[in-house]
Amino acid sequence: MTNIPLYGTTHPTQTDAAREQAPKRSLLELTQEELADYVKSLGQPAYRARQIWDWIYKRYAADFASMTNLPAALRTRLEAEATVSPLTPIAEVVSADGNTQKVLFQLPDGQSIEAVLMLYERRRTLCISSQAGCGMGCTFCATAQGGLARNLTAGEIVAQVLYFARYLATPHAPPAMEVERPTHVTNIVLMGMGEPMHNYKNVWTALRRLTDPEAFGLGARHITLSTVGLIPMIDRMAEEGLQIGLAVSLHAPNDEIRSQLVPINRRYPVAELLAAVQRYIEKTHRRVTFEYALMRGINDAPELALELAQKLKPLLCHVNVIPLNPIPDSPYQPTSDAETRRFVQILNENGVPATVRLRRGIEINAGCGQLRRAMAA
CATH class of the missing domain: 1.10.150.530 (DNA polymerase; domain 1)
Structure with missing residues (x-):
C-alpha cells in the first residue's frame, strides 16, 4: 500500500493489563x-x-x-x-426527534469509536468508522483533533453494522426511536471516524463480507465510501469490481483554501484529485459524490460556488452540500440557511447537480468524532 503521510498525533492507550490478558478469538475476523x-x-x-x-x-x-x-x-x-463481537457500547444518545442514534463503542484495547444510525422515510442508514481516530488532520473535524490511534480490523468494521442490524431487527429493544421494527439496514456510509482509504485492506475485506450474499448480503450500490482524496487508493478502488459508491470530501474548489482545511491536499492537489476522479468515472461508469461542508466566511462565497461549478461540470458527479456540525469554540461555524441555498442554486444553475444534506443529530454530537471528544473532556 502507498505510504500516506499522517497529520496529527498517534496516541496508543493500550494498558499493560490488556496486553497481558490473552485475547479471545474474534469470529468476525474469520x-x-x-x-x-x-x-x-x-x-x-x-x-x-x-x-x-x-x-x-x-x-x-x-x-x-x-x-x-x-x-x-x-x-x-x-x-x-x-x-461474537469485539465492541462494547459505553455511551448511547438519541436525538430529540427520534431519528438519529449515536453509539460510542469501546474496543478490546481500550480505544473507542463511534457509529450512527439515521432514519429516513424509507432508508435506515448507518455511518460507520474505519479507524480509531484519524491521521488526515482536517482542521474542522473533531476526530482529527485526537490524531490516529490505529486502524480498525475488518471484524471491528463489520461489528458496527451487525450491532445496528440486531437493534433494527429486534422489536422493542432500547433505546426508543421513531422506527417501526423489525426492519433492516438499507444503506451504509463509511463517513465516520477515520479515512477508509488509509485502512484500505481491512476496509475492503469488511466490504466484501458485508456484500457477500453468504454473509450480511447488502447490495454494493447501497454502500458509499468517503475519502479526503488519496489518489493511489482511488485508482485502486476503480479496479475492485465491486459497485461501492465513491464520495470525495472536497470542501473547497482550489488549493489555497483546501490545503488549509484538508492538509493532504498539499500532496494531492485539487487538479490531480479531479483527474483521478475522472479516471475512476471512465473506468467504472459510476457517478461520484463530492462532499462540501459549508463554513461561514471560509468556503461559502458565491464566487467559490461558481469556481466549483466550472471545475466539476465536466464530471459525472453530484455535490452533497453539508451544513457543518460545529465543534464548540471552533472558528469553523456553519453557513446560514440562506447562504446555503444560494450556494446550491449557483451550482445547479451552472450545470452541476447539488442538494443539501439533511442535518441530523446536531444536539447529540452526531458529527464525526464529537461524542468521543465530549466523553473524553
Whole structure:
C-alpha cells in the first residue's frame, strides 16, 4: 500500500493489563473457511461452522448463548475462548426527534469509536468508522483533533453494522426511536471516524463480507465510501469490481483554501484529485459524490460556488452540500440557511447537480468524532 503521510498525533492507550490478558478469538475476523477450520479444531462436525456463520451474519446473534441449535458444551467452550463481537457500547444518545442514534463503542484495547444510525422515510442508514481516530488532520473535524490511534480490523468494521442490524431487527429493544421494527439496514456510509482509504485492506475485506450474499448480503450500490482524496487508493478502488459508491470530501474548489482545511491536499492537489476522479468515472461508469461542508466566511462565497461549478461540470458527479456540525469554540461555524441555498442554486444553475444534506443529530454530537471528544473532556 502507498505510504500516506499522517497529520496529527498517534496516541496508543493500550494498558499493560490488556496486553497481558490473552485475547479471545474474534469470529468476525474469520472467513468461512477459517471458521470451518476453527470449528474442526474443536472436534465438531463441519455443519456446526455453517450454523455459527448463519447465527452471526443472518440472525445477528449477540452471544453464543442465543445459538440454541448448538450443543450446550460447545456454546460454553465458545464463550470461554471466542467472541461474537469485539465492541462494547459505553455511551448511547438519541436525538430529540427520534431519528438519529449515536453509539460510542469501546474496543478490546481500550480505544473507542463511534457509529450512527439515521432514519429516513424509507432508508435506515448507518455511518460507520474505519479507524480509531484519524491521521488526515482536517482542521474542522473533531476526530482529527485526537490524531490516529490505529486502524480498525475488518471484524471491528463489520461489528458496527451487525450491532445496528440486531437493534433494527429486534422489536422493542432500547433505546426508543421513531422506527417501526423489525426492519433492516438499507444503506451504509463509511463517513465516520477515520479515512477508509488509509485502512484500505481491512476496509475492503469488511466490504466484501458485508456484500457477500453468504454473509450480511447488502447490495454494493447501497454502500458509499468517503475519502479526503488519496489518489493511489482511488485508482485502486476503480479496479475492485465491486459497485461501492465513491464520495470525495472536497470542501473547497482550489488549493489555497483546501490545503488549509484538508492538509493532504498539499500532496494531492485539487487538479490531480479531479483527474483521478475522472479516471475512476471512465473506468467504472459510476457517478461520484463530492462532499462540501459549508463554513461561514471560509468556503461559502458565491464566487467559490461558481469556481466549483466550472471545475466539476465536466464530471459525472453530484455535490452533497453539508451544513457543518460545529465543534464548540471552533472558528469553523456553519453557513446560514440562506447562504446555503444560494450556494446550491449557483451550482445547479451552472450545470452541476447539488442538494443539501439533511442535518441530523446536531444536539447529540452526531458529527464525526464529537461524542468521543465530549466523553473524553
